[in-house]
Amino acid sequence: MPKVGIIFNDIKPAACEVADLWRQKLMDLGYPVQMATGAGGLLGYSRPERPLCHASIESLVPTGFDEGMLFAVVLGGDGTVLSAFRQVAPAGIPLLTVNTGHMGFLTEAYLNQMPQAIEQVLQGNYEIEDRAMVAVKLFHEERLIWEALCLNEMVIHREPLTSMCHFEVTVGHHSPVDIAADGVIISTPTGSTAYSLSAGGPVITPGVPVTQLTPICPHSLASRGLVFPDTELVSITSANPDPLVMVVDGNAGCYVLPGDRVQTQRALYPARFIRLRPPEFFRVLREKLGWGLPHIAKPTSVELP
Structure with missing residues (x-):
């Protein structure tokens, strides 16, 4: 049996x-x-x-x-x-x-x-x-120091108080972009109905092979949500002098120190x-x-x- x-x-x-x-x-x-x-x-x-x-x-x-x-x-x-x-x-x-x-x-x-x-x-x-699912990895001086699977989303934000952060985001081979916001969300189609939806992102039907980036309260009309193929690797670094917090699916997380790099890509x-x-x-x-x-x-x- x-x-x-x-x-x-x-x-x-x-x-x-x-x-x-x-x-x-x-x-x-x-x-x-x-x-x-x-x-x-x-x-x-x-x-x-x-x-x-x-x-x-x-x-x-x-x-x-x-x-x-x-x-x-x-x-x-x-x-x-x-x-x-x-x-x-x-x-x-x-x-x-x-x-x-x-x-x-x-x-x-x-x-x-x-x-x-x-x-x-x-x-x-x-x-x-x-x-x-998405594999989330945190690198410190190019050394892997934390990783997790996520089905909904990965969020990077500042604590303890909500305030403006600057993130440098690179999607695949494209040029880096700067996002000024309270935080950023990387979500799967499953996660598009979770935190990303509350932050103004669109609903994506499951089965569509995409990843979604949603800024949280962006401080620019140019910083809006982005949907791209889930084959693209995403790298996020912070341009802030203070530590940030990364949370995966709302129940796992770690600190992101200045100079650290967060990487996400579709999981195996x-x-x-x-x-x-x-x-x-x-x-x-x-x-x-x-x-x-x-x-x-x-x-x-x-x-x-």
Whole structure:
């Protein structure tokens, strides 16, 4: 029998309860089960007195999560999904994402649908949707000192107070450009509906092979969002004398010191989503974000009292 994995948010009682329940159920069906928590994909935040928490991209794969695993179930919200893909993407394991959180934009099913969802997957009645991830690397004096996979976005900004920063950005072989803004966001099509959307970036449908650069509160009419092929390597350096903060998918980060270089490019490993029905991105946009909802019809005439 192939193995099945369960990755759960261990700070949510509901997720812990369901994880234990389904571990037993799957084992009763004869499937060996490997358990891991979403915390394994949280790289932590560096501090000025300890600026490095370096873990290689491939080192985060949990014990027992390998090519012998048929699939893994993720129990949590979007943060747990992002963390889980950081753990299993290098092993190529597809994930069935089950929402125990709030928004659940990245999740495929709800808790009350889990029995039918598991049965459908065990019967092989599903599709796999591959979504692009980005490999983020930080270099200090051309030495790699920090790296991470991201499914949504990488953000560089100043702390503790929001103030203007200057970034030199090079996309592929093109000439460097200077961006004056509170920060910059590099996002995937999946991440176009996350922080980048809030910063004024466009929505990009999954499957389009592009990367998006979105300035945060730019101080110039010339500094606007940019979409370019995801084959391009992006390098970002800061022209500020103070350290900046880099955050990946909202749950991992490090300090970027003056002279450091941040590099992003499409990762070798995709995020493999299990889909119980053919992916329908506009339906998710409508249900989760209210996109494309019909307007209330205006009256054709007004009756005067």
